[in-house]
Structures are given as structure tokens and as C-alpha cells.
Amino acid sequence: MEILELDHLSRHFEIQPGFIDRVIRRHPMSYIKAVESLNVSIGNNEILGIAGESGCGKSTTCTMVSGLLEPTSGDIRYKGKSIIGLKGEELRQYRRSVQMIFQDPYESLNPRFRAADIVAEGPRALDLWDADEIDHRVIEILNAVGLPAHKYTERFPHELSGGERQRVGIASALVMEPEMIIADEPLSMLDVSIRAGILDLIKELQEERQFSSIYVSHDLSILGNVADRVLIMYLGQAMEIGPAKDVILNPRHPYTRALVGAVPIPDPRSRRAIPNIRGDISKPIDPPPGCRFAPRCPHADSSCQANFVELSTEDPNAHQAACHKLDIIADG
Numbered sequence: 001m002e003i004l005e006l007d008h009l010s011r012h013f014e015i016q017p018g019f020i021d022r023v024i025r026r027h028p029m030s031y032i033k034a035v036e037s038l039n040v041s042i043g044n045n046e047i048l049g050i051a052g053e054s055g056c057g058k059s060t061t062c063t064m065v066s067g068l069l070e071p072t073s074g075d076i077r078y079k080g081k082s083i084i085g086l087k088g089e090e091l092r093q094y095r096r097s098v099q100m101i102f103q104d105p106y107e108s109l110n111p112r113f114r115a116a117d118i119v120a121e122g123p124r125a126l127d128l129w130d131a132d133e134i135d136h137r138v139i140e141i142l143n144a145v146g147l148p149a150h151k152y153t154e155r156f157p158h159e160l161s162g163g164e165r166q167r168v169g170i171a172s173a174l175v176m177e178p179e180m181i182i183a184d185e186p187l188s189m190l191d192v193s194i195r196a197g198i199l200d201l202i203k204e205l206q207e208e209r210q211f212s213s214i215y216v217s218h219d220l221s222i223l224g225n226v227a228d229r230v231l232i233m234y235l236g237q238a239m240e241i242g243p244a245k246d247v248i249l250n251p252r253h254p255y256t257r258a259l260v261g262a263v264p265i266p267d268p269r270s271r272r273a274i275p276n277i278r279g280d281i282s283k284p285i286d287p288p289p290g291c292r293f294a295p296r297c298p299h300a301d302s303s304c305q306a307n308f309v310e311l312s313t314e315d316p317n318a319h320q321a322a323c324h325k326l327d328i329i330a331d332g
Contacts, residue, residue, distance in 0.1 A: 002041040003212050009038040009074035011060050032284050034060040036236040041313040047213045049227030051220055057236040058216045062184045066100045096126055099173035100182040104189050105165035109157040116153035119172045141175045163194040181213045220263055224248050232256045235284050235292040238311045242319030252321035255293045299325040
């Protein structure tokens, strides 16, 4: 059973021309195409990892799924029902069911709220339980994320370390008892020394509470440990998707191969070929209709620049790559 489906999901941002360009030169409107025709589904209790370089559309996808940003086109279906245009009680239920862990624990917490009030803010806003029940659940979830309630309920964010702040953010998402968690690079702002603890906490809570998750990261080694499947994105387009182990150990798309090849190996004696990537990074403003990786791909030809291969959701467990040249790449 698929809990979430993204169907040809796109998000474009308008770029307003300057006064002279608008009035005298009459330049047409330009668009940043942050996400383009994305097809992906997520099953119950599944963790989907999303990877790609900065600007590939990972965070934009997350904000659309969480309901914080309206898509330009396409559809988002939660349990088979579209969430586009939800209002009233339906929107209230969706906000409870889908929660987000933000990237920056220093900016995502209200500096005027104590930890207990930050965690209790969601249940109070949605009027989920009475005051005594909310207080009880706040204490319970703070203990569950490794913040003993007797020590942390009265602390303000400035009195917490980065790891403790991120634990408060995790607690504020999980106290709502969601069915899906969106974790937008929850480790990127943390010191390396505490990342393992937060990652282990997320894995432990997912197994215990059985929620689905979208986990965004630049680090493929993290996704290999935490995700069931991995989606690779480049400039708003889905390049490859499949079981995490298959995508990382047997990448099929040229971009995925370059991404995996760029991961450092902690062995000074190890030597491997430099990824054969040419040219400059493509611009997301009014990109051509074909594959956006084509200008940098050593295998691309005119067919790649004219048409893009969209991924399918018919078989969620299939290992797919959006490339016209898979046979040639495999032979080579």
C-alpha cells in the first residue's frame, strides 16, 4: 500500500524582469524550474532517501509534500486522495499526519519558547488533547528522544547544544503521532561527532513508531544505512531510483555514477578514475526540454537534449534510471 504518491509534480518560480527589461526591452518572463515532472511513491513504513547536489530540488519537493508550498502542476496523493487545495478539517488532519524535521536547528525553534512549549505548540494549535494530556505526551516524547524531561522542559533554545536542539525538533514532530516524517537534511548543521547519535535515534524511532519517511541528505553513506530506497535528483529532474544498495553499489545513470565516484574513500592507498564529467553546471533558469545533465554527460546526443525519460511508479521496487543510453553505458 502506497501512503504517498507524487504524480508529475512540478514547481516553477517566476523571475520578475527589471523595469527597463520589462518596459523597454520587453523581455519575456523567466522561470526557475526547481522540480520538473517528478514521479515517485512511498510505501507504509518505508524510508525514501533523496540525494543530489545543492539546487537539485530536494527541499522544494519536501516543502510541497508538507503542504508549505503549492505545486505549479501535478498532484500529491496521500492515501489515494489529493492534498492539493485541502481546507478545514481535512487540512488539519493532513498537517497532523505529515510532519517535518527542518535542516537548521538554530533557526527552526522559537527562541522565546521553552523546550516543553516548542514541543507542545503543535498539539495545542490543533487542539488534539486536553492540557494535562498534552503535558504528559510532551514529557514522554522528550524522554524518548534522549532529553530527560526534568532537565530540559524549562530550557530555552540558546541553552541547548546543536544536537539537543535537533532532538527538540524531532520531538515536536513526533509528538503529533504522524504517519509520515519529512527529514530535510537533519544532520547537515550538526558536528560530525554527534551525527551518529541523531541518526541512530531517527532509525530507532522509525522502527518503534512505524512511520514512513522522506530523508534528504548529501551523504550517500548515510542514505545507505537509513533508507530503503534512494532517489537521485539533478536540477529538478529524477535521474535514478531503486533499492538503496542497488543504487549505491550498482549505479546506472551517468550522474549517479559520478556522484558515487565523488564520495571520498578513507584509505590513502585507494585509487580510482576521476568521473568523466565535462562542462559547467547547467542553469535552472528556462532549461531546455531534455535531460538537464546532457550538457555534462559523456554519452549524450541529440535525443538526450530533446527528450527526458520520466521514471515510473508502476513497480516501486524497480531499479530505474532516466537515461536513453543505458545499454551503451552497461556495455562500456
